[in-house]
Amino acid sequence: MKAKELFANTDVKYTFEDADFTGVASDSRRVREGYLFICQRGQKHDGHYHSLEAVQKGARAVLAEHQIEGISPDMTAITSDGRRAESQVWYNFTGRPTDGMTKIAITGTAGKTSVAFILRHILSSAGRRVGMITTVKTTAGESEIPLGDNGGSSVSDSHGAMTTPDPEYFFGAALEMKKRGCDTLIYEASSQSLLLEKTSALSPDVAIFTNLSPEHLDCHRDMESYFGAKSLLAENTRTLIINTDDPWMARLCKMYKGRELIRCSARYEKVGESEVCALRYVPHGEEGIEFVYFSEQAVFRIKTPLVGRHSMYNTMEAAACAIKLGVDPMAVKESLADFRGAPGRLYKVDAGGLNVFIDYAHTPEAIRAVAGFAKELTRGRVILMFGCGGERDRSKRPEMARAAQELSDYVIITGDNPRREDPQKIIEDILRGVDPSKAYAVIPDRREAVRHAVKIAEADDIVLLLGKGHEKYEILSDGKHPFDEEELVREAVRERFN
Numbered sequence: 321m322k323a324k325e326l327f328a329n330t331d332v333k334y335t336f337e338d339a340d341f342t343g344v345a346s347d348s349r350r351v352r353e354g355y356l357f358i359c360q361r362g363q364k365h366d367g368h369y370h371s372l373e374a375v376q377k378g379a380r381a382v383l384a385e386h387q388i389e390g391i392s393p394d395m396t397a398i399t400s401d402g403r404r405a406e407s408q409v410w411y412n413f414t415g416r417p418t419d420g421m422t423k424i425a426i427t428g429t430a431g432k433t434s435v436a437f438i439l440r441h442i443l444s445s446a447g448r449r450v451g452m453i454t455t456v457k458t459t460a461g462e463s464e465i466p467l468g469d470n471g472g473s474s475v476s477d478s479h480g481a482m483t484t485p486d487p488e489y490f491f492g493a494a495l496e497m498k499k500r501g502c503d504t505l506i507y508e509a510s511s512q513s514l515l516l517e518k519t520s521a522l523s524p525d526v527a528i529f530t531n532l533s534p535e536h537l538d539c540h541r542d543m544e545s546y547f548g549a550k551s552l553l554a555e556n557t558r559t560l561i562i563n564t565d566d567p568w569m570a571r572l573c574k575m576y577k578g579r580e581l582i583r584c585s586a587r588y589e590k591v592g593e594s595e596v597c598a599l600r601y602v603p604h605g606e607e608g609i610e611f612v613y614f615s616e617q618a619v620f621r622i623k624t625p626l627v628g629r630h631s632m633y634n635t636m637e638a639a640a641c642a643i644k645l646g647v648d649p650m651a652v653k654e655s656l657a658d659f660r661g662a663p664g665r666l667y668k669v670d671a672g673g674l675n676v677f678i679d680y681a682h683t684p685e686a687i688r689a690v691a692g693f694a695k696e697l698t699r700g701r702v703i704l705m706f707g708c709g710g711e712r713d714r715s716k717r718p719e720m721a722r723a724a725q726e727l728s729d730y731v732i733i734t735g736d737n738p739r740r741e742d743p744q745k746i747i748e749d750i751l752r753g754v755d756p757s758k759a760y761a762v763i764p765d766r767r768e769a770v771r772h773a774v775k776i777a778e779a780d781d782i783v784l785l786l787g788k789g790h791e792k793y794e795i796l797s798d799g800k801h802p803f804d805e806e807e808l809v810r811e812a813v814r815e816r817f818n
Contacts, residue, residue, distance in 0.1 A: 321340065321412070321413055322337070322338065322339070322340060323338070323340075323341065323397075324338075325412060326341055326344075327397065327405075327409065328408075329408055329521075330399065330404075331401070331405070332383065332398065333397065333398045333399075334396075334397035334398070335394055336380075336381060336394060336395075339380055339381065340354065341380055341381075342355060344356045344358065344409060344488070345358070345374075345488075346360045346367060346488070348370035348371075348374040348377065351373075351374040351377040351379050352377070352378060355378065356381055356397075356409070357375070357381070357382045358382075358402065358405070358409065359382055359384040359388070360402055360406060361402065368385070371384065372388075372390055379395075381397055382397070383398075383399060383405060383406075384396060384397070384399075385398070401517070403520075407518055407519060407520045407521040409487075410487035410488055410490075410491045410521070411491050413491075414491040414492060414494065415495060415498075418494050420503075421497075421502065422448075422504045422505070422525050422645060423505045423524045423525050424439065424504070424506045424525065424526045424528065424641060425508075425522075425526070425557070426506070426509065426530065427511070427527065427529060428529055428531045428550070428563075428569070429530070429535045429685065429686075430530060430531055430533070430683060430685055430686045431531060431630065431633065431634045432455070432530060433454050433456055433508065433662050433680075434626075434634045434661070434662045434665050435528055435637055435638050436452055436454045436506050436507075437452075437659075437661070437662035438635055438638035438656070438662075439506055439638040440459075441656075442639065442642040442647060442651075442652055442656065442659075443504055443506075443647065445651065445655035446647045446651050448503055449461055449500075449502045449503050449504065450503075450504045450505075451465075451493070451494065451497030451505045451506070452505075452507070453485065453493055453505070453506070453507040454483070454662075455483045455508060456790050457663075460496060461500060461502070467485060467493060484509055484513030484519065490518060490519060507519070509527075509553050511550050512539060512549075514553055515552070524553070524556070524557045525557070525559065526557065526561060526641055526645070527553045527560050528561045528638075528641060529553075529566075529572060530563055530566075530634070530637065531563055531566040531568075531633070531685070532547055532550060533684065534546075534683070534713075534715065534719065535683050535716065543568070547568050547571070551572060554572055554575070554579070559580040560576060560579050560581050560582070561582045561584060561640050561641055562581065562582070563584050564584060564585050564594060565584075565585050565586055565590075565633070582595045582596060583596070584597070584598070584636050586601065586632060586636070596614070596615045596636060596639075596640045598611045598612070598613065599611060599612040599614050600612045601629065603627070603628075603629070603696055605627070605697045606668065606697065607625070608624050608627055609623075609624060609626060609629075610623040611632050613636065613649075613652075615643070617643055617649065618649035620650070620652075622639065622653060623657055624656045624659060626659065628690065628693035629692065629693070635656060664679070664788070664790025664791070665679060665789065666679040666690060669809045669810070671809050672813040672817055674774065674777050674779070674813065675698070675780075675781065675782045676774070676782075676783040676785065677690075677694070677782065677783065677784050677785070678785045678786075678788060678789060679784065679785070679786050679789055680786075680787070680788070680789025680791075681786040681789075682708075682736070682786070684716060684719040684720050684723035685723070686786075687706065687786060688723045691724070691727035694727070694728075698782040700779070701780075701781045701782075702727065702730075702784065703728065703729065703730045703732070703773055703776065703777055703782070703783045703784070704724050704731050704732070704783075704784045705731075705732040705733075705769055705770070705785050705786065706732075706736070706786040707735045707737075707746070707766065708720060708736060708749070708750055709736055709737045709738075710737060710738035710739035711741050717750045717752070718749065718750065718751075718752040718753025718754075720750065721750045721751070721754045722753045722755075725755055725760070730760065731754075731758070731760040732760070732762075732763055732773055733747060733760065733762045733763070734762075734763050734764060734765070734766045734769035735747075735764050735766045735769075735794075736788070738796060739795050739797065740797045744764070747762060747764060766803070766805075770785065770805060770808045771812045774809060774812035774816060775812070775816055785805055785809070788805045791803075792804050
């Protein structure tokens with residue numbers, strides 16, 4: 321690709337307009353003859369220090385934020401913002417794959433993946449060909465798209481495991497979606513990706529804002545900074561769908577008065593000021609929930625197999641987006657009636673008569689939401705098992721303990737991807753939030769913790785195993801190890817009853 325095409329719509333200054341590039345890389349180890357090497361500043365490495373290595377490997381030029389000693393100005397392209405430039409360069413290099421697609425971005429602390437899967441189901445049922453990039457997986461239609469090298473993820477072996485992949489993988493996946501005929505792109509926008517401008521080359525048609533609670537404060541320092549990162553998604557988006565029952569997200573309504581706002585609420589007092597309301601919520605235990613979807617465009621009753629009050633908010637926002645995009649409200653209603661949920665989000669394990677649920681919940685609010693559902697459903701105890709990830713936000717650990725004890729009868733504190741952090745130190749952080757007068761146990765080995773939960777459960781109890789969800793691995797100091805929590809439950813049931 322010619323330089324003038326590669327750098328279109330950027331602020332890049334360069335002198336080699338007719339140069340041809342055979343590839344792009346921001347990792348010097350992957351540079352080949354004729355590549356553009358992008359010098360990117362990361363948390364641990366600064367690509368500017370590896371630019372000479374890239375040139376020695378055959379890079380045609382380097383894209384940097386300043387001139388680099390030892391590299392000719394005739395081989396250097398200069399930008400004021402390497403992250404923004406990288407997003408646009410990859411967008412250009414992949415042929416602007418999302419041009420002509422309807423683009424829907426979803427952000428928030430919890431619910432992003434669920435909203436994405438609900439919305440994909442509705443739109444697919446209505447005849448759209450949907451591509452989707454989520455924490456769980458990346459797909460075109462029903463086919464999974466491998467992202468190579470994990471999509472840049474250091475967390476999972478699953479393709480697309482990083483919530484928002486780096487531009488190379490993101491736009492590479494979008495190109496594959498285009499080849500497979502997708503007309504719609506749904507993607508999760510994490511706060512880190514917004515700060516790093518991974519998808520800044522895109523202007524979403526619709527952005528959905530779910531909620532905000534303390535998370536990633538090791539990255540953002542405080543909630544105000546976290547909110548600021550999330551709000552960046554609204555900057556170049558025409559239509560904002562906002563959960564105004566969340567006080568943080570409600571602030572967006574005043575910040576972006578000039579945009580089309582679809583304010584969503586489940587509170588009767590907000591009927592007059594909200595474009596969409598969820599009213600008359602009725603839980604049906606394991607059978608799902610129902611509520612009335614109320615707006616100027618349509619009023620109808622939604623019945624869905626999804627469980628918990630949080631599912632009402634996720635469903636309401638997904639439905640609001642689909643109707644905004646022209647899907648008939650009755651088609652929305654029909655498609656929601658048979659949607660079974662996103663992978664790893666509150667699903668019941670076949671556990672020989674015991675009520676065992678696995679969920680990805682790994683924040684205080686997510687724990688409260690799942691435990692609240694269990695408390696509504698059970699005639700017995702709520703037994704809740706959780707841990708906290710290593711090398712992640714330490715401040716939420718005691719808060720997760722408090723949330724776990726609020727609506728459960730017995731808490732099991734265990735491990736959950738400790739990585740290179742001392743597992744005992746993680747547990748000590750968690751214990752700062754524990755009320756010692758309430759029943760709890762500390763079992764650091766997650767396998768043993770699962771066995772213990774199954775062993776003590778009675779027929780009327782509900783066991784919640786939180787944190788893993790769709791993950792099939794455990795990350796220890798020496799790397800990833802296979803860990804299938806669902807299979808562990810079955811093994812524990814066999815040990816107990818056989």
